[in-house]
Amino acid sequence: MEILKRIDKGYRLIEQAKDKSERLMNVESIKRLKHELDLILNEENEIRVQVDQARTGLLIKEKQLSDIDRQLLSILEKLYESEHQNSKILQELKKQETILKDKKTNLEDEIMKEFYIIEKYSKELNLFKSKYNKVEKLYNSKKISQNEKVAYLEDKIKLMEKKIRKLRKSADPNLLSLYDKKRQTMKVVFAKAENGVCEICHMTLSTSLIEKVENCSEIIECDCCNRILYLEETKDNDETL
Ligand SMILES: [Zn+2]
Structure with missing residues (x-):
């Protein structure tokens, strides 16, 4: 009977250790840090999408700008060739040149804006990165200490199981x-x-x-x-x- 009681106590201690290790794995502070990490990642991803959009916009506008430059160049050539031709053609060419130059100025403004946006977001991304690293470090160190405690409990459980096996052998x-x-x-x-x-x-x-x-x-x-x-x-x- 005494042996049975010791076996029983062993089983109860194992149950307690298992409960404790389960609780350790679900500790609120670790969950909170994980949640915080997820939030930072989400926000970071949203910004990355915006940066990508701005970059695509920038590429399109740069291409439009080089198209306009090409058109302006051809107008300049035509203006040079038709220097002594009739004024009507000249006027038309000058008009086109003015329109294209306006377009160019607008595009250049827009490109500057895209650059500004990309730069702003890049700075934000860096901030997020350092924030993420900081929280991640905390999260990892907490997890390691929890894991150590859990590993300790698991060792204890194994030891108790061994003792119980031994006790069972000597029991009626x-x-x-x-x-x-x-x-x-x-x-x-x-x-x-x-x-x-x-x-x-x-x-x-x-x-x-x-x-x-x-x-x-x-x-x-x-x-x-x-x-x-x-x-x-x-x-x-x-x-x-
Ligand atoms: Zn009773």
């Missing part, structure tokens, strides 16, 4: 199988008999039953909840089996 096979069956159906297998009452179901226990428990010669179950009764808590040094 019949009692062990009785215990295993109970464990499958109830979370708590052992119940303390205190002041003549079962601590789990609060059923009053008969004097003869308590006497049997005191004798400790066999396994005595509570009549009501079927848990294995015991009288005194085994030395409870939390982490040892």
Whole structure:
């Protein structure tokens, strides 16, 4: 019975360690940092889209500008060739030249604006990058420390499992199988008999039953909840089996 109780305690310690490690993996501060990282990435991506759009716009406008330059050049050539021709053609050419020059000025303004936008966004991107790196560093260091704690718990669980295997080998096979069956159906297998009452179901226990428990010669179950009764808590040094 003493061995069974130690095995039972081992299982409970393992459950506690597993719960704790699960909680560690889900710690709020880590989740918050991860969320913050996601937000920064999203904003960064949105800006990248804007930069790409501005770059595409810039390319189109630069191409338009070189088209206009070509047209202006051909007008200049024509003006030079028709220097002595009739004034009507000259006038028409001059008119076209003026229109093209206006267009050129407008385009150059727009190109400047695109450049300005790209530069502004590039600066923002750099800010985001340094912000991201900072949060990422914090996130990683937190995660590492959590992982270390989790690894420690996992080692402890393995050690306890080993101890339980050893204890199971030395336990009475019949009692062990009785215990295993109970464990499958109830979370708590052992119940303390205190002041003549079962601590789990609060059923009053008969004097003869308590006497049997005191004798400790066999396994005595509570009549009501079927848990294995015991009288005194085994030395409870939390982490040892
Ligand atoms: Zn009971």
